[in-house]
Amino acid sequence: MDPTRPAGLVDHYLQLCEDRQLEAAGRLLAPGARLVFPGGRRFGSLAEMAAASTGTYRWVRKHRDRYLVGADGDDTTVTSLGRLYGQWPDGSTFDGIRYADVFLLRDGLIVEQHVFNDLAMAVADRPTAIT
Template sequence: MSDQTAGDEGGDVDERAALRGVVEEFFERMADDDRRSTVGELFADDATITVPGATFEGSDAADEMLAFFAPRYEWAAKEYDRWFVDERENAVVSLGTLYGVDNDGDEFSDVSYVDVYEIRDGEIDRLDIYNDLVADGVVPVGGASGVGDDATATGSGSEGANR
């Protein structure tokens, strides 16, 4: 696993560490069944989250994202390979692989992902998630069980969750 920093060679190490720390906390909470429901605390009230098949906005964006993922797999976690941190842009990029168990009970691994985080005032302001779950056959084209089929879920409350 490696780390790289874009920007000035003399960049603020503490600022880079703080930006990355927010993202690492997100990873830890997402991997912990008992803490996953608290990931919303890491997001700004006007956050935007884009995942393959949906976009969520506002104070409930993280909860809507979790609801969107629920019918797709029992659990999934990420193993990062590289981090890129640019303190001038308040951005963190994480590259690595996803692994977990789909809703049929089948294990999957080595699914490539790229996450792009924009951090503002210590909170995630924007998260763009890119992965190969469909290409690798983990979830069917168009989503799972008709949920989120080629649609963009935007809004607050449960309307963006398509449940």
């Protein structure tokens, strides 16, 4: 995808985040960008966001299935739809967890990222050992 186009910029950003190249990904964020994750959790930086996920999974990536792009004046909205896959803390794997990421772009930078996914439901549905 062409990173100079809105969907390509978002795809590049998501790949950098997956690869934990957070400094490079951060250069695609506007100053003061809003990062809002499930449960209304807001983060001031990508490093803060990554630290908050510690213990939820060992790693997570996205099957980025499609992008929807719309424009409203100087703003462009890009929605990334797909499925999460990765590894739980116990080493077992997961796949097929739905996600939708909504981005607001202005002047070639991400000013807002809103993350929605079913990860919490998947965690709640996992069998746990009772001791």
